Amino acid sequence: MSQQPLVTLQNVGKTFGPVTVIKDVTVSVYAGQVQVLLGENGAGKSTLIKMMAGVYQPDAGHIVVDGQTVTLPTTRAAEELGIATIHQELNLVSTMSIAENVMLGRMPTKHGLVDRGALRNRARAALALIGLDVGVDTLVGDLGIAQQQLVEIAKALSINARILILDEPTAALTRHETESLFAVMADLRRRGVGMLFISHHLDEIAEVGDTVTVLRDGEFIAEVPASTPEDELVKLMVGRSIEDQYPRATGAVSQTAEILTVDHLTSTGSFDDITFSVKAGEVLGIAGLVGAGRTELIRAIAGVDRYTSGTVAVRGQNLPNGSIQAAIAAGIGHVPEDRKGQGLVLEASVNDNLGYATLSSTAKLGLVDFAGQRRRAGEVAKKLRIRMHTIDQPIGALSGGNQQKAVFGRWIIAASTVLLLDEPTRGVDVGAKVEIYELMNAITEAGGSILMVSSELPEILGMSDRILVMRDGRLAGELTAAEATQDAVMTLAARDVDENHEQR
Amino acid sequence: MSTTTLPAKRRGLDYKKFLANNGALVGLVVLCLALFIATPDFLTAQNLLNIGIQVSTVAVLAFGMTFVIVAGGIDLSVGAVAALSAMSSGWMFASAGLPGWLALLGGLFIGALAGTINGLANAYGKLPSFIATLAMLSVARGLTLVISDGRPIKMPAEVSFLGGNLGPVPMPIIILVLAALAASFLLNRTVIGRSMYAVGGNAEAARLSGLPVKRILVTVFALAGLFAALAGLLLAGRLDSAQPQAAAGYELDAIAAVVIGGASLAGGLGKISGTFVGALVLVVIRNGLNLLNVTSFWQQVVIGLVIALAVGIDVLRRKTRSS
Structure with missing residues (x-):
């Protein structure tokens, strides 16, 4: 590329205390190009984009914008040079309108009062830039995630951003929403906006990217074209080749022993008349669109939410409705969809988080069995290879994959035999994903049962022995591992459904 | 963020870590040194005993408040519940004719009952704890006035004993130590405390892990009520009577003590030892300002600034540590 980059991080480095997080990395963003940043969690992607956005200062190297060496002491300084970040967690005020959000901090005024007319017009112009057709008076809280993201992009463009940093923008989007985002990105590219794109979905890279910078353990590994095959990318990223992304070991499924039995389970408004069972050693996948009632079903089985009618039984024993404690006592372990919101107490230690489910059951006379809890936590952390400094470290400081392993670990300590997994690998990088799949294999080999909801079709197809497809709260069909294909699942999941709901 | 961003454990620098984690204690020591230099009246046995007696009420209230704040709530009713408990105890003895020891237990029971109602309103009634306990503040203070008709009631000898001396040691200090040990044991060693x-820290994650969150919340508020009742009885024992306006505004002192002690109002953080230090900071400042003849009007100003300063430093410290 002979053209001058919009921004370059030149041989930058960053250390926190004694630990080096970024070492001698160079990455450039060019006008009208999408530069992909690829690496496992903890590879240093976040640190790198924070340097570009003015949140962190590099300890070594420098930042060049339009050929000039600059310092970016604040995010505002970065914005003034046209660098804007679209964070994974969106920075919008949900109780204010789109117009107010787009113009936040720069409200047009007349005689010291907000000029409503100008506010709306300027917001409308911003939305037009990305072709978002929504009334500017709509409250942001009433929009879906995908549209909120577009509002955020419109906001960035309206302050003349030339460089957009997109930090995992597709993580929470459906396939269809992702397509629309990519269309917007393609349009921006034509208009000369440079983009730095981060995603855990390898299949998106070729679709939207131009070049890929691969990072591993804070170091620059390679810069390759976005058309590089996925296997190759994975190999660069994890430093070894991953033989099998979905290492499901079948054959452990018992033909007779039904562990979890769900009978005519109904929860008005969420799911209706669901009947199935999971055998010992089996992974039963539940596919379906977002909103098909899968998470609600899992939560009802786990005792988190009450259901209207029907029964849930473990080993023939009916469980009481809406009792998490009874479900746990019967051997159920629930790995919820939202790890940070529902799975973990982030500021508490790894040790504490591993032990919550067994806090009461191992106590004597109401006193915590500290020594035992610590020993069990240490053992399971070692077994699951949870990477941490010490077991007393706050769990929020661990990477997503290690956090997720800790949620699994809690149920392993509790000797759970029926695991209910809701999006078990969301926000988890490739290496840790495979470790989680291997853990699922180990659980089923030991005679446990797994019920897994996932929106990642390859994961459902790769890891399930049998697949149930839900549609609009009902069971739309059942497929064996042998007969299941993406098309077969999608046909069942999406029949008669507006394709807006189509999933990835 | 990756695990590698955490600074590795540095040996030989543990005193720094100690200072960083015990800012309130360092402040207290500095404060005591300054007062020792400023006035000869500070470091006398009589004054130290006075401080001990004064801190007992605030600290016992604040221990109860620590449970609530650690569990992510707030209890505005502890001052009023303290007054109601003492007044009920006096009424049971003077008007209902119960034996003194039973009246004492009755007072404690009333406190725990008021706290339980707070907890039920919060956990099952879904009222934010701020609102539930604000309502209880008003109800408890009102009931105190109704029972007493606005006049003080004489306390039984058993309660007055709590305000007296055991040998050379004032009873409130003994009760304070026992209450601190009990609260610390409860918070650190028991299932309910760890819960x-x-x-x-995260009520939903706790619930999904099988912890009985609602029952825990009810227990937390019941304990706060129980500790409030104990503080109320200590106060009444010292005055030998239950005053209808006793402990008015003490909830704010209790909250201040907990927060100065390093707890987070967002929940999930806090220690009894920190709260104890926080209560001492408040009381020593008041005591010192009295010794230095600073008017109570200015004392309020100073206390306010100290709270803002203590929490401000704490926020800064956490920020630098987490980045």
Whole structure:
């Protein structure tokens, strides 16, 4: 590329205390190009984009914008040079309108009062830039995630951003929403906006990217074209080749022993008349669109939410409705969809988080069995290879994959035999994903049962022995591992459904 | 963020870590040194005993408040509940004719009952704890006035004993030490105590892990009520009577003590030792300002600034540590 980059991080480095997080990395963003940043969690992607956005200062190297060496002491300084970040967690005020959000901090005024007319017009112009057709008076809280993201992009463009940093923008989007985002990105590219794109979905890279910078353990590994095959990318990223992304070991499924039995389970408004069972050693996948009632079903089985009618039984024993404690006592372990919101107490230690489910059951006379809890936590952390400094470290400081392993670990300590997994690998990088799949294999080999909801079709197809497809709260069909294909699942999941709901 | 961003454990620098984690204690020591230099009246046995007696009420209230704040709530009613408990105890003895020891237990029971109602309103009634306990503040203070008709009631000898001396040692100090040990044991060693941290840190994660969050919350508020009642009885024992306006505004002192002691109002953090230091900071400042003849009007100003300063430093410290 002979053209001058919009921004370059030149041989930058960053250390926190004694630990080096970024070492001698160079990455450039060019006008009208999408530069992909690829690496496992903890590879240093976040640190790198924070340097570009003015949140962190590099300890070594420098930042060049339009050929000039600059310092970016604040995010505002970065914005003034046209660098804007679209964070994974969106920075919008949900109780204010789109117009107010787009113009936040720069409200047009007349005689010291907000000029409503100008506010709306300027917001409308911003939305037009990305072709978002929504009334500017709509409250942001009433929009879906995908549209909120577009509002955020419109906001960035309206302050003349030339460089957009997109930090995992597709993580929470459906396939269809992702397509629309990519269309917007393609349009921006034509208009000369440079983009730095981060995603855990390898299949998106070729679709939207131009070049890929691969990072591993804070170091620059390679810069390759976005058309590089996925296997190759994975190999660069994890430093070894991953033989099998979905290492499901079948054959452990018992033909007779039904562990979890769900009978005519109904929860008005969420799911209706669901009947199935999971055998010992089996992974039963539940596919379906977002909103098909899968998470609600899992939560009802786990005792988190009450259901209207029907029964849930473990080993023939009916469980009481809406009792998490009874479900746990019967051997159920629930790995919820939202790890940070529902799975973990982030500021508490790894040790504490591993032990919550067994806090009461191992106590004597109401006193915590500290020594035992610590020993069990240490053992399971070692077994699951949870990477941490010490077991007393706050769990929020661990990477997503290690956090997720800790949620699994809690149920392993509790000797759970029926695991209910809701999006078990969301926000988890490739290496840790495979470790989680291997853990699922180990659980089923030991005679446990797994019920897994996932929106990642390859994961459902790769890891399930049998697949149930839900549609609009009902069971739309059942497929064996042998007969299941993406098309077969999608046909069942999406029949008669507006394709807006189509999933990835 | 990756695990590698955490600074590795540095040996030989543990005193720094100690200072960083015990800012309130360092402040207290500095404060005591300054007062020792400023006035000869500070470091006398009589004055130290006075401080001990004064801190007992605030600290016992604040221990109860620590449970609530660790569990992610707030209890505005502890001052009023303290007054109601003492007044009920006096009424049971003077008007209902119960034996003194039973009246004492009755007072404690009333406190725990008021706290339980707070907890039920919060956990099952879904009222935010701020509102539930604000309502209880008004109800408890009102009931105190109704029972007493606005006049003080004489306390039984058993309660007055709590305000007296055991040998050379004032009883309130003994009760304070026992209450601190009990509260610390409860918070650190028991299932319910450890559960409070989980509930305050992330109630939904605690619930999904099988912790009985609602029952825990009810227990937390009941304990706060019980500790409030004990503080109320200590106060009444010292005055030998239950005053209808006793402990008015003490909830704010209790909250201040907990927060100065390093707890987070967001929940999930806090220690009894920190709260104890926080209560001492408040009381020593008041005591010192009295010794230095600073008017109570200015004392309020100073206390306010100290709270803002203590929490401000704490926020800064956490910020630098987490980045």
